[in-house]
Amino acid sequence: MLDTSTKENFLAILKEELIPAMGCTEPIALAYAAAKGREYLSADPERIVAKCSGNIIKNVRCVSIPNSDGMHGIEAAVILGAIGGDASKEMEVLEAATKEHIAQTKDLLSKEACRVDFLDSEIPLHFQIEMWEGQESVLVEVKYSHLNVVRIAKDGKVLLAEEGGVEQENRKPADRSALSLEQIKTFADEVEIKEIKDLFEQQIRCNMDIAYEGISGDYGLGIGRVIRSAYADSTITRMKAYAAAASEARMAGCNMPVIINSGSGNQGIASSVPVIVYARENNVRQEILYRSLAFAGLLTIFQKEFIGKLSAFCGAVSASCAAGAAITYMKGGSIKQIRDTIDNTLANIPGIICDGAKISCAAKIASSVDAAMMAHHLAMEGHAYEAYTGILREEVEETISCVGYIGKIGMRETDKEIVKLMLEK
Numbered sequence: 001m002l003d004t005s006t007k008e009n010f011l012a013i014l015k016e017e018l019i020p021a022m023g024c025t026e027p028i029a030l031a032y033a034a035a036k037g038r039e040y041l042s043a044d045p046e047r048i049v050a051k052c053s054g055n056i057i058k059n060v061r062c063v064s065i066p067n068s069d070g071m072h073g074i075e076a077a078v079i080l081g082a083i084g085g086d087a088s089k090e091m092e093v094l095e096a097a098t099k100e101h102i103a104q105t106k107d108l109l110s111k112e113a114c115r116v117d118f119l120d121s122e123i124p125l126h127f128q129i130e131m132w133e134g135q136e137s138v139l140v141e142v143k144y145s146h147l148n149v150v151r152i153a154k155d156g157k158v159l160l161a162e163e164g165g166v167e168q169e170n171r172k173p174a175d176r177s178a179l180s181l182e183q184i185k186t187f188a189d190e191v192e193i194k195e196i197k198d199l200f201e202q203q204i205r206c207n208m209d210i211a212y213e214g215i216s217g218d219y220g221l222g223i224g225r226v227i228r229s230a231y232a233d234s235t236i237t238r239m240k241a242y243a244a245a246a247s248e249a250r251m252a253g254c255n256m257p258v259i260i261n262s263g264s265g266n267q268g269i270a271s272s273v274p275v276i277v278y279a280r281e282n283n284v285r286q287e288i289l290y291r292s293l294a295f296a297g298l299l300t301i302f303q304k305e306f307i308g309k310l311s312a313f314c315g316a317v318s319a320s321c322a323a324g325a326a327i328t329y330m331k332g333g334s335i336k337q338i339r340d341t342i343d344n345t346l347a348n349i350p351g352i353i354c355d356g357a358k359i360s361c362a363a364k365i366a367s368s369v370d371a372a373m374m375a376h377h378l379a380m381e382g383h384a385y386e387a388y389t390g391i392l393r394e395e396v397e398e399t400i401s402c403v404g405y406i407g408k409i410g411m412r413e414t415d416k417e418i419v420k421l422m423l424e425k
Contacts, residue, residue: 002186010187010298011195012174017301018199020206020257021091021265023066023250024357026059026310029146030074031081032093033129038082040138040154044104045131048114050078054419055124055310057116061422062358064253067094069102072253075114078129080105090147092257124310124415125263145309146263179302181342181396185335188295193287200293203259207246207272210256214245219252220359227366235281236373239274240366246273248362261297261319262304266357270319270365271300274372275326288330296326299342306404312415313407314352316361316368321345324372328379339396340384344375347385347392350403353411355418 002010021028030050038045052060052074064072068080084101085093108114119126123143130139141151143162150162215224224245231237246269250258258265259272275296279289299322307313321342328341349371352364378384387394391402 002183002190006178006183007187007191009174009178010184011191013176013179013301014196014199014294014297016174017262018203018259018268018297019091020202021260022094022255022257023253023265024059024063025091025146025260025263025265026056026357027063027065027072027074027077028091028093029125029142030056030060030077030127030129031065031085032087032090032147033127033140033142033149034078034081034131035085035087035093036149036152037129037131037138037140038085039087040152040159041131041133041136043133045082045133046113048078048082048129048131049117050074050114051117051119051128051130053119053121053124053126054416056127057118058354058356058419058422059310060357062356063251065094066253066255067097067102068105068253069099070253071102071105071109074116075109076105079108079114082131083108091260124308176301176305179298179305181299181302181339182335184295184298184302185329185338187298188291188329191291191294193290196290196294200290203268203272203293204276204289206257206259207269208242208276210249210254210258211242211246211269211273213254213256214247214249215242217249217254219245219254220248220362223248223359223362223366235278236370238281239277239373240369242277243269243273243369244362244366247365248359251357251359251361261300262315263309264315264319266361266365267300267304267315267319270316270368271296271322271326274320274323274369275330278327279330284330292326292330295329296322299325303400303404306401307407310354311407312353312411312418313350313403314354314364314368316365317345317349317352318403320365320368320372321375323369324376327373328376331380333380337379340379341372341375342396343384343392343399344378345372346399346403347389348375350391350406353414353418356422 084097128141139153143150152160224241227241260268300319303318325341393399
């Protein structure tokens with residue numbers, strides 16, 4: 001049984017990480033910082049310089065920006081954020097962008113009003129937006145997470161610094177140190193439904209709405225429809241199809257919000273849509289679905305704590321692994337069967353690289369969901385890969401930490417090479 005403070009802390013973690021966002025979170029983060037900077041200027045900026053780490057460049061380059069009439073790229077995200085963004089909306093900063101804002105953005109793009117520079121930083125999620133209007137200038141710097149503004153300077157005078165800044169105090173993250181597989185399961189078992197109902201009702205509504213839009217709309221390759229038509233009709237086929245369709249719509253610039261997880265809409269989709277589809281296909285009670293989504297959400301966050309927000313490791317693996325384990329939990333699986341689901345997944349697909357946000361992320365989600373469900377069925381049949389098979393360890397938390405080490409440290413040079421290749425014409 002969890003003590004009250006741990007339960008409250010886990011609830012705080014979920015509310016901190018499961019938030020709505022429009023579009024891919026990296027261009028949205030740039031737009032947010034630009035909108036934040038615009039608040040300190042007396043008029044719209046005439047000139048902007050965006051200095052971005054390799055992972056920011058990688059994750060913005062190939063995705064469409066929501067509410068932008070199909071624009072893409074760092075320059076468009078930054079200018080539209082500065083011209084039409086509302087920083088108070090945070091990850092939905094571009095919600096109120098108008099046709100006039102879009103036209104003004106296109107005009108400034110044609111005048112090359114925004115320059116992008118490479119920011120040589122060891123922090124994967126790191127960027128600076130500096131803008132000028134006449135003699136006025138403002139600089140906004142973001143590190144570690146998408147909304148984490150660590151510095152604001154106006155005309156060279158620092159208004160907010162990382163140490164002791166008001167924004168930093170407001171964004172102090174909830175303590176993750178108590179997260180473990182058993183603690184996550186205990187929380188999912190014991191949390192009062194009234195404490196999580198609204199959060200997961202919003203997740204179900206938003207993430208399934210964009211899944212239906214992706215299946216029926218004209219986005220990317222239409223992967224959801226292809227999966228449904230090419231494979232035998234089954235629950236797993238529909239889980240893969242709807243999760244992939246939601247991702248593809250989001251990557252292609254759909255304006256509908258997604259409830260993200262650990263800073264990523266694709267992780268939010270992969271950790272929830274398969275679980276929701278499975279529950280509906282099997283007439284699972286809503287209370288059990290809420291508990292399973294809480295389990296999946298926290299397990300995704302736990303895995304990402306070892307990897308970081310951005311890396312060369314595909315986040316769809318972590319999120320789909322959590323979804324598969326949540327389905328084992330939903331089916332009444334033992335703690336051993338849940339562990340085995342995680343081990344079976346991480347014995348299979350930890351090598352999927354992140355080569356930037358783009359419509360093909362949808363295919364990686366489909367493949368990862370398929371692997372997680374194979375892992376689930378193996379576990380439910382009593383089959384699991386043994387410890388020290390590859391990177392697997394005796395304890396599942398050790399395996400998760402090993403995968404995290406590979407993703408965060410071992411693939412650091414891989415990440416640099418991926419960015420280098422992506423920037424070649």
